[in-house]
Amino acid sequence: MVKRLAHEHRSGTPTMLFSAAALQVRACVRTVWRGTGHGVRWSPCGRVASQRLSWSVPRRRHSGPLCTQSASATPPSSGETLRAPGSTENVRASDGMIAESAAPAGTGTRTTAKTNVETRPRGAVGANGTGALTFQEAILRLQIYWAERGCLLWRPYNAEVGAGTMNPATFLRALGPEPWNVAYEEPSVRPDDSRYGENPNRIQQHTQFQVILKPAPPNSQELLLGSYAALGIDIDAHDIRFVEDNWESPALGAWGLGYEVWMDGCEITQYTYFQQVGGFSLDPIALEITYGMERILMTVQGKSHFKDILYAPGITYGEVFLQNEIEMSRYNLEEADVERQRHLFDLSEAEARELLQKRLPIPAYHYVLRTSHTFNILDARGAVGVAERAAYFRRMRSLAREVAALWLERRAELCFPLGQQPAIVAASAAPTSHANEAVHTEQVQRDAADTVAAPGRQTSGEGATLLIEIGTEELPPADLDAAVEQLHEHLLQLLHSSRLLPDAGRVKVHVRATPRRHAILVEGVAHKQPDQWTQIRGPPSRVAIDAQTGELTAVGQAFAQRHQIRNWEAETERKATKQGEYIFLNRTIQGQRALPLLHERLVDSVLAKIQFRRSMRWNESGVLYSRPVRWLLAMLDDQVIPVAFGGVVSAPVTWGLRASGIAPKLPVSHAQLYDRVLERANIVAEVSAREQSILRQANALALQQDGVIYDPERTMLHEVARLIESPQVLLGSFDEAYLALPSPVLITVMQKHQRYFPIEASGSMSTSTEQDSNDLRLRNAFVIVANGRLRNADLVRRGNEAVIQARFADAKFFYEADLKRPLASFVPKLEGLIFEERLGSMLDKTRRIEALVPFVVDALAQRHYRHHEDAGVPAPVPSPCDSPVDTASPRMRAQSPTPDWEQVRQVATEAAALCKADLATQLVVEFTSLAGIMGEHYARKQGYRDDVARALFEIVLPRSAGDQIPRTPAGVALALSDRMDSLVGLFGIGLAPKANSDPFGLRRAALGVVQILCRGAFDGVELSALAEAAAAVYAKQHMSIREETLADLLDFMDKRFEQWLLDPDSSLPALDVARGADQSQASATGLHVSAVRAVLQCHRRRPARAYRVLQQLYPLMAEERFRDAVTCYLRPARLVRGQPDLDGSVDPALFQDQVEVALWEALRRGGFDADQPPFTNDDVLGMVQALRTLRPSVDAFLDGVMVMVDEPALRRNRLNLCARIARIPASVLDMEQLQGWF
Incomplete structure (x- = not known):
């Protein structure tokens, strides 16, 4: 049927091709659908669900082409050939190819559909015979590809939407327990992307092709790459990357984690695991794949501007849509009346609320979409401030959540009808690219039982090597660092607590981390725990042994039976304690073997403890992780530690680069061979090695341009090294005319948007006040870091150059428009x-x-x-x-x-x-x-x-x-x-x-x-x-x-x-722990905290003064004179604590001892007989010198007289002398905070 359609397509009228061909394909697919005899069954439950939404509605588990099948099923052998969809070639089955299986369609019913993941390109030659895949043919190919894999073909929405996500087929159908696999093209309208058709890469109405897979299949990345091959994209020739994209739609109350999919630097697809929609957490998780069709076709056809895309034979994209772009850009940016748009927003909101009251979620959602589009026009007109934006989002989010809640109630009343039809065809195996994916827990338990029961191997005296590798979809750079740090910490804690590190000095720990794997190698792990001798206290001797006969009493016999004591005399002893004489059992506990012990504890003590700033679910395991876990490698020497985590079970394999779509399986026969296996697969597993490689290659390329790479804080290097597994550095260039743009604009585009290294001309930093503060002299070149060995480096370079040219053109458009106005x-x-609604x-x-x-x-x-x-x-x-x-x-x-x-x-x-x-x-x-x-x-x-x-x-x-x-x-x-x-x-x-x-x-x-x-x-x-x-x-x-x-x-x-102040960023001088104090890091930290609080007690509201006092204080704290000052303060200060009525007034007539007179004279000479000290309140050195000078007199006074005498007047006079000394540092710092350190 597809071939016949292609023939008719070639002979059709160009202006009618898209709609006619699309309708025929849809009709064909619907015919196949109906031919299965299992259409959607809308049968009432016989009861109406209560208004309170309940998830107790029974759900049938289902399997399909996008779901992992039973592990007991037999996958195709490596020698079996499968026919690729839409192809006459036989393709050999591999670990990364899914066999044909019975599957549900988009409605959840079952049909037999092909689900091969074919990554060999079908060729970009279009059916029109012109040698180029046209825009409309690309849509048809994607429709066929996803229909063959069990997706329902849906329609574009009949009103403006900003993205395919907003179509009810995504927003509403992602909610609830019903399975749903759907694909559709969606004209997406974004007014703020209006460029009058001048920007090559940005248009106010572009075409998305949307795919929803619910539940998310474990081989979804391979399915996506297979769809690229169906479009004729040679995956092996391009640099295709999955780059972090934490998606959020405040207007829809939705968010998810996933990726931007880049091809040679150009974002061509968004790939998101929805976690929440309309404020409701999803179960099962739905995966959204959104293709940017214009960008993909520009790449496939080699066009530099969207208007040159061949839309159909003999007609370009620009001929069809350019006038629409020009006129709608003028409307969106210049003509749309702001006040009327605000009024339209209010009207749409009111209509949506009225429809919600009438329990009509679908019409209500239509008006939610109207509010969203109206907001987008206001935003394009520059009429929405930061705080006002938040207020609009609150209003739209509130509506979206109410629609979502009502939709779920309505579906519950219908008993969630999708996916309830029983299967009539047995499901076959559907292996993914990771053969150890989604293995049943029962199998893990059987393997574990076998491992525990197996006798221990004969081992040498050398320690074992433990390897733990968690394989994932690409982790964001920050999450990769967090995962490695926690894996290292928790694994060593487990090994220590399990007594498997008997010789800590000989243990070697190696960290390996790439975007798709994080691993720890520990050398020197014990094969088994050391035996442990222990004593168990039993009953008192007088109770356990009959004093007359010497025989065991009933209590003694019970103790012996409970602990299986066979030889009482040899295994027990009497020992005196503070409570009397007791029976003690001497017992040697045999150490456990490491393998079963790690099997028992590894998941709960290590893997399940790893946490991230934002985590996600992706399957029924319920595990939370940064991105889906796709394989698990756990080995002790050459033995696999059988554990299951995140829906996968450990196996003695890791996976190579996904250069050609399907990552090769890499067997690991021994933990010590892990590094060698990765090295042979061209994977650079150490982050530091990748950084050095990138820096070396990038500097060499920059030198060719008489420049240096611009990355002063090394932030780009840190990020890029965590985005790739095998760095290959390329030199790209752009039109020199773009150097007329301000250098911060060029740097922002290259670094933040593309992760390129700009090249700065050697010695270019300007110090002239007549230049911009941020001005740099750049070269019209940049450094690209690609992943893996590239078969066609020039193709990748040209792709990245085209992307940066388009982004610079966008920036130039804005820049020139701004300069036209004062x-x-x-x-x-x-x-x-709006800054904030109440603040104006x-x-x-x-x-x-x-x-x-x-x-x-x-x-x-x-x-x-x-x-x-x-x-x-x-x-x-x-x-x-x-x-x-x-x-x-x-x-x-x-x-x-x-x-x-x-x-x-x-x-x-x-x-x-x-x-x-x-x-x-x-x-x-x-x-x-x-x-x-x-x-x-x-x-x-x-x-x-x-x-x-x-x-x-x-x-x-x-x-x-x-x-x-x-x-x-x-x-x-x-x-x-x-x-x-x-x-x-x-x-x-x-x-x-x-x-x-x-x-x-x-x-x-x-x-x-x-x-x-x-x-x-x-x-x-x-x-x-x-x-x-x-x-x-x-x-x-x-x-x-x-x-x-x-x-x-x-x-x-x-x-x-x-x-x-407590953070290293404050740049306070280095703080030495005082002499005689504990030199540990904890002591230094504690003294740091005490010093900061001592100063803030006096200068909290004058930050600059507090900062400067600390700058003076820290170097002095390590000196003897500061210790003298503290001692001089603390002795009298301790005496006056709890004496609030002291005013510091001293009567010399009450002196009875010469040491009192001497101390008073010392205070007068130093100027401390007045109310104000002779130094300023930020003079740390003056305060220290004063106290140090007074110390001999203070020591003599406190050693020579009794301060706390019985006579009240004399006691008060001496306490006031002490109070005057204690008040000396009060204007500089609260020295009380430093007691205990000196």
Whole structure:
């Protein structure tokens, strides 16, 4: 039938081909469907389900082409040949190919369908005979491919949707227990992607091909790669990668984990395991596969622009759709009336709610989709701010959840009819590419029983090698690190607790980690536990043995029987205890063999303990992991440890690179051969080795361009090395004309979007104040890191170059559009960007920053910073983020001239009026990480003075804990004003961060404030003064901030400040544990905490002063003079504790001993007879010197007289002497916190 259709296709009229051919294919498939005799049975239950949704409806387990079959079934032998679907060739069955099996269709009923995973390309030659696969033929091929694998062919939705996900065939059918396999094309409308048809890779209406597989099959990645082959894509010639994509749809209350599927750097498919839809957790899990058809066809046909795609013989995509793109782009970006769209949103929402009340979930959902599309138009018009976006999402999410709940209720009333029809054809085996997938627990138990029962092997005295490898679908880089760390930790804990590491000094642990595997090799594991001698206390001797006859009493006999004592005299002894004489049984416990012990404990003690920041389910095992577990390798030397986890059972195999679609099986005969097996398969298993390989190859290629790779923090290297298993580095290039774009734009596109290494010209860093702060001189080249040995490296290079050209074209479109308007003209547009509904728009926030800036500038002008010249106290340590010429670093500030604060006020005020303007520019809307960077760039381009432009960038600093801080006073004023406005306003309306939620980034904002003050050495600035000033600005906008709210905010900032000081990022000097103290890491940490709290007790609200005191304190704490000072303080301080009525007044007339007179004279000489000490409240050295000078007199006083005498006046006078000494450090630090350390 398919061949006949292809023949008719070739002879048909071009403009009619798509619809006619598609209808015939659908008719053909439906005929086959009906021919099975098992259509959907809509039979009522005989009762109506209650309004409370119950999951007690019985569910039939089903098997199909997308589900793993019974492990007892016999898979095809390696020599058996299977006919590939749609092909006349015989393809040899392998571990990665699924045999024909009986299967349910998309409705859950069974039909016989072919399910081979064919990864050999069918060829890109189209049925039209022109030599190119056309767009419509690609749709047909995917329809045929998935229909042959049991999918129902669905229709596109009859209204605008942003993605195939929103079609009811996905959103509604993913819910509930019913099986559902479906495929359909979906025209997807995204107004904010409007580009007037000019961008080669982005259009406002593109075509997705959507596949839903529910439940998710274990061989889904292989099925996807097989579909690429069906499109004529030679998988072995391309670099196909699964890259982390944590998908979320706030409007639908849905989320899932999965991947972007890249081909030569171009995202062509989204691949997501849905976890929740409409606020409901899914069971079973549904897998969504979404093809980007335009991008795929551009690759297959070798086109550089979507409009050149051959849509049908003799007609291009542009000829069919370009006018639609141009006109709809104009509507979406220019003509759509914002107020009418808001009204349409409200009307659609109201209609949906009314339909929900009438219990009509499908029509109600239709109007949910209307709200979504209307929101997308508003977003494209730039009329939705950050907080307003959250409010819209809440409204849409609420509707979607109510629709989902009602849909489930309605399906429950129908008894979930899909998948209830009994099977009439026995299912055959369906092996996946991982032969040990989904083995029944009973088989594992049988294997384990055999292992435990088998006699122990004769082993040498050498320790065994233990290998644990967890094979998964590609893990995200951060999760890979977490998995390896936890696997290492939990496995060693298990081995220690199980007494399988008798000689810890000889144990060697090796970590292996790639995206698809994380493994631990432990050499030196004992083959069995050592025997353990123990004593078991029995009954008292007088009770167990008859004193007259010496025979065992009934109690003694019971003890002997319970412990199976055969020779009482040899196995027991009498031993005296504090409670009297008792019987003790001496028993040697035989150590267990390692293999059965590991079988028993490995899963619960190691595998099940591994956790991730976000985990997912993927099958009925219920296991939570970062991504699906696909194989398990657990061996002790050459013996498999039989364990099951995540639906798979351990086997002596691992799997190679998935270069050609089906990963080869790699047998592992012995744990010690594991590394050799991977090496022969071209897998670089050590992360550090991959990093070195990438760096070596990348630097060599960059050198060819007279440059160096740009990755100053090595963050790209860290990530890329965890995305691949076998690095191959290529050099790509792009049109030199794109170098006219600002370098931060190019770097952002290359690094964040594509994971490329930009190439910076040698010695290109500009230090001129006339250049952008972030300006670099780049080469028109970049480094690509591909995975595995490439059969056609040039093809992969060209693909990546085409992707980056398209992305740069997109950025150029935004950039040029922005430059056509004055920067100030974007300020009014901020009124359409809502900061927070109750706090107004971004324009309102800008006006508040303008009002707050003068006060902040005045506060900064009152700073007090003194550089101690004493050689014993080093100058404050500059931030590692400060450049060598950074005049804002603490050391340089101490020597720099005082700024002209009136000029600073003028600059800051001018910059404040523009400080958020770039948020309304098209480039920042698209690349939000460029906020501030583009504000500076546009300001310089349009002739603003340098210090104003610089301040527009510095308002966003610091962007993270280790980022640079503002270097100019005006930049500091803007950055502080912006953050304090957010903190005070959001706390004021009750949006303080929660334990696991901080949507407005207030923790980061609070940390930014204290970092700026500390590293800028602004001693005179108090947090409470900043908060009160911001509250006063809000009061002018008729919003009152309560004092209790400000107190809560300041407590919050205090905690963030303390946490930062305890973090290495604070860059405090190295802290040496005091002499004589425990030199352990725990002691150093404890002293660090005590020192920070001692200083914050006095300077909590002045972060810069506290920071500088700590900078002086830490080096001194390791010196003898500091120990003398602490001792001098602690002796009198202990005496005055609990004496709150002491005022420090001393009457010399009451002195009775010369040591009292001497101490008083020492206090007077030091200036401590007055109320204020002779040093400032940040002078650590002055405080230490004073106490050290006083110590001889203090020691003589406390050794020579009794302070706590009976006579009240004398006792009080002596206690006041002690109180004066105890108060000496009080203005600098709370030395009480340091007791116990010195």
